[in-house]
Amino acid sequence: MPDPASTPAPAPAAPASPRRSDATRTAILEAARERFATDGYERATIRSIAKDARIDPSMVMRYYGNKEGLFAAAVAVDLKLPALDAVPRAEVGRALAAHFFDMWEDNEVLTALLRVGVTNQAGAERMQAICRNQLLPVAAQVCPDPEQVATRAALCAAQVLGLALTRYVLQFPPATALVREEVVAWLAPTLQRYLTAPSP
Amino acid sequence: MPDPASTPAPAPAAPASPRRSDATRTAILEAARERFATDGYERATIRSIAKDARIDPSMVMRYYGNKEGLFAAAVAVDLKLPALDAVPRAEVGRALAAHFFDMWEDNEVLTALLRVGVTNQAGAERMQAICRNQLLPVAAQVCPDPEQVATRAALCAAQVLGLALTRYVLQFPPATALVREEVVAWLAPTLQRYLTAPSP
DNA sequence: AGTGTTGGTCAACGACTGTTGACAGAGTAG
DNA sequence: CTACTCTGTCAACAGTCGTTGACCAACACT
Numbered sequence: 001m002p003d004p005a006s007t008p009a010p011a012p013a014a015p016a017s018p019r020r021s022d023a024t025r026t027a028i029l030e031a032a033r034e035r036f037a038t039d040g041y042e043r044a045t046i047r048s049i050a051k052d053a054r055i056d057p058s059m060v061m062r063y064y065g066n067k068e069g070l071f072a073a074a075v076a077v078d079l080k081l082p083a084l085d086a087v088p089r090a091e092v093g094r095a096l097a098a099h100f101f102d103m104w105e106d107n108e109v110l111t112a113l114l115r116v117g118v119t120n121q122a123g124a125e126r127m128q129a130i131c132r133n134q135l136l137p138v139a140a141q142v143c144p145d146p147e148q149v150a151t152r153a154a155l156c157a158a159q160v161l162g163l164a165l166t167r168y169v170l171q172f173p174p175a176t177a178l179v180r181e182e183v184v185a186w187l188a189p190t191l192q193r194y195l196t197a198p199s200p
Numbered sequence: 201m202p203d204p205a206s207t208p209a210p211a212p213a214a215p216a217s218p219r220r221s222d223a224t225r226t227a228i229l230e231a232a233r234e235r236f237a238t239d240g241y242e243r244a245t246i247r248s249i250a251k252d253a254r255i256d257p258s259m260v261m262r263y264y265g266n267k268e269g270l271f272a273a274a275v276a277v278d279l280k281l282p283a284l285d286a287v288p289r290a291e292v293g294r295a296l297a298a299h300f301f302d303m304w305e306d307n308e309v310l311t312a313l314l315r316v317g318v319t320n321q322a323g324a325e326r327m328q329a330i331c332r333n334q335l336l337p338v339a340a341q342v343c344p345d346p347e348q349v350a351t352r353a354a355l356c357a358a359q360v361l362g363l364a365l366t367r368y369v370l371q372f373p374p375a376t377a378l379v380r381e382e383v384v385a386w387l388a389p390t391l392q393r394y395l396t397a398p399s400p
Numbered sequence: 401a402g403t404g405t406t407g408g409t410c411a412a413c414g415a416c417t418g419t420t421g422a423c424a425g426a427g428t429a430g
Numbered sequence: 431c432t433a434c435t436c437t438g439t440c441a442a443c444a445g446t447c448g449t450t451g452a453c454c455a456a457c458a459c460t
Contacts (some may be wrong), residue, residue, distance in 0.1 A: 020427080021437060040319035042242035046418065056439055061419060117370055118318040119240040124370045131372065154366060154374035155386055162362020166354060170317055170324045172331065174354035185400035186355055190390050200385035220457080221407060246448065256409055261449060406457075417446070426437075 025063055027053040032074040037112035041071065041120040068122060075113050075126065079103060079134045085141040092142050093192025097184045100160050104168065105180075111168050114161065131157050142195050155194040159187060225263055227253040232274040237312035241271065241320040268322060275313050275326065279303060279334045285341040292342050293392025297384045300360050304368065305380075311368050314361065331357050342395050355394040359387060 019025075031052035035044035046067055050057040064070040080103065087095045104110050113130075116123035131153060139153040140146070163183065166175040178186075219225075231252035235244035246267055250257040264270040280303065287295045304310050313330075316323035331353060339353040340346070363383065366375040378386075 019436085024437080040242075042240075043319065045416085047416085055437095057418085058420075058440090059438065062437090067418065115318055118315055118365070119243065127370055128372055150374040151378065151382075154372050155363075157372070158362040158366045158375065159359055159390070160362070161365055162358035162360070163355075165318070165361055165365060166358045170327055172328055172354050172357070174350040175358065178351065182351075182400075186394070189393065189400075190359070193389065194386070200389075219406085224407075245446080247446085255407095257448085258410085258450075259408065262407090267448065401460100403459085404457105405459095407455085409454080410452090411450105412452100413448105413450075415447080415449105418444100420441105420443075422440090422442100424437105424439080426435105428433100428435080430431100430433080 021063070024053070024055055024059065028055065028060055028063065028070070029074045032070055033108055033112055036071065036074065036116055037108040039115075040118070041116040041123060046070070071116065071120075071122065075109055075116070075123075077109055077113055077126075077130050079130065081134055081138045083141065084138050089142065089196065090192075092195055093190070094184060094188035096156065096191045096195075097187040098180075100187075101180055101183050104164050110164070114164060115169060139195060144196065145199065148199060152194050156191050159190050159194070163187065221263070224253070224255055224259060228255065228260055228263065228270070229274045232270055233308055233312055236271065236274065236316055237308040239315075240318070241316040241323060246270070271316065271320075271322065275309055275316070275323075277309055277313060277326075277330050277334075279330065281334055281338045283341065284338050289342065289396065290392070292395055293390070294384060294388035296356065296391045296395075297387040298380075300387075301380055301383050304364050310364070314364060315369060339395060344396065345399065348399060352394050356391050359390050359394070363387065 028049065031049045032044070035049050035052065038044075039048075046057050046060050049070075050060055060070055064073050080099075082095060082099060084092045084095065113123060113127055117127040118124075135153050135157060136149060139156065140149045143149045143152050163175065166172045167178070228249065231249045232244070235249050235252065238244075239248075246257050246260050249270075250260055260270055264273050280299075282295060282299060284292045284295065313323060313327055317327045318324075335353050335357060336349060339356065340349045343349045343352050363375065366372045367378070
């Protein structure tokens with residue numbers, strides 16, 4: 001049966017089998033991440049990715065099946081969110097804002113996912129899954145009402161994604177001019193209120 | 201000299217010349233807006249737009265020159281922002297939040313611009329121009345420090361665009377489930393603080 | 401009437417896309 | 431050495447894209 005997304009490993013039970021093509025595989029993934037981040041899904045062509053990785057386009061197909069498989073393999077996001085019940089309740093907003101800034105600032109995977117999610121259904125679902133699996137549990141640690149956790153997490157996501165959009169994708173000058181402390185200082189009270197304030 | 205974006209009006213000084221093809225022209229623009237809003241720039245093909253408008257793809261080229269010209273003609277955004285110096289200072293956040301919600305809710309041009317701006321340079325510049333020409337002057341009416349007007353307007357844009365992204369483009373369930381009063385109640389204090397609060 | 405402009409259809413072009421299969425060297429096990 | 435798998439290159443496929451120009455019908459003007 002065809003299984004294009006998985007690697008054709010000879011030993012199916014091998015947890016880590018170093019292959020001679022690992023260098024090529026990672027080169028493809030790196031080029032793919034960069035292209036997806038700067039061009040979005042449609043304009044990031046397999047040919048351009050292959051050229052960046054200095055290999056033939058057919059290698060991409062062999063190792064990752066098709067373009068969707070390549071995207072799935074290239075974009076794996078771990079937000080590395082800290083446990084919010086370990087920080088003082090009045091500082092969760094600041095902690096989240098600082099963490100998100102640091103994650104976005106040197107992680108082109110997040111930009112790639114944002115750009116792709118806007119025009120590609122699979123990308124949008126991936127973003128939704130990340131929010132549900134990674135952001136929601138952390139929000140649940142500090143939200144007062146369990147019924148509102150999803151709403152409050154979505155509001156936080158909206159604020160963070162909105163800043164990422166204007167800063168990294170649209171590159172509005174006032175948004176790109178902000179330094180770390182400014183971004184954190186402006187966003188912290190917003191996230192704090194979305195997470196812990198009583199429902200308006 | 202080629203001037204593909206302008207209409208080939210016989211009388212160059214005529215302010216309003218009703219042409220026999222006006223119905224076709226508006227049909228093209230409506231179909232283009234809808235396609236750009238749902239598919240983004242790359243996947244909204246001229247052929248699909250022409251099929252929606254029930255005409256031949258070559259008509260699009262004749263009337264709007266090329267795809268970029270079509271986009272420029274189809275997406276003309278007027279935020280219709282109210283004068284903020286006319287509302288009580290403590291309510292500018294709520295007024296803005298309510299206005300943006302009403303604008304986004306039944307205006308697919310805004311969704312089209314957001315989707316296109318993420319993958320198309322011209323779209324991004326268009327968004328930036330709208331913020332600069334329409335949002336900035338209104339923000340200047342209520343911002344305490346003239347030097348910070350651009351920053352505060354950008355923060356408001358980030359929050360509004362972030363909610364639009366999660367609600368209309370990515371369609372996160374918690375974001376789409378919010379009703380008007382909830383959106384306004386959650387966003388109003390944020391916009392109020394971004395516009396009028398002292399610099400953090 | 402005839403003549404020129406405008407609205408619209410049709411077929412095709414070159415370029416580019418994702419994708420496929422045939423084929424050639426490098427590495428390894430027997 | 432032989433046999434075989436793995437890695438990589440090359441050429442081509444079918445389809446779609448934006449775009450163009452030839453051609454015809456409907457109208458407007460004189």
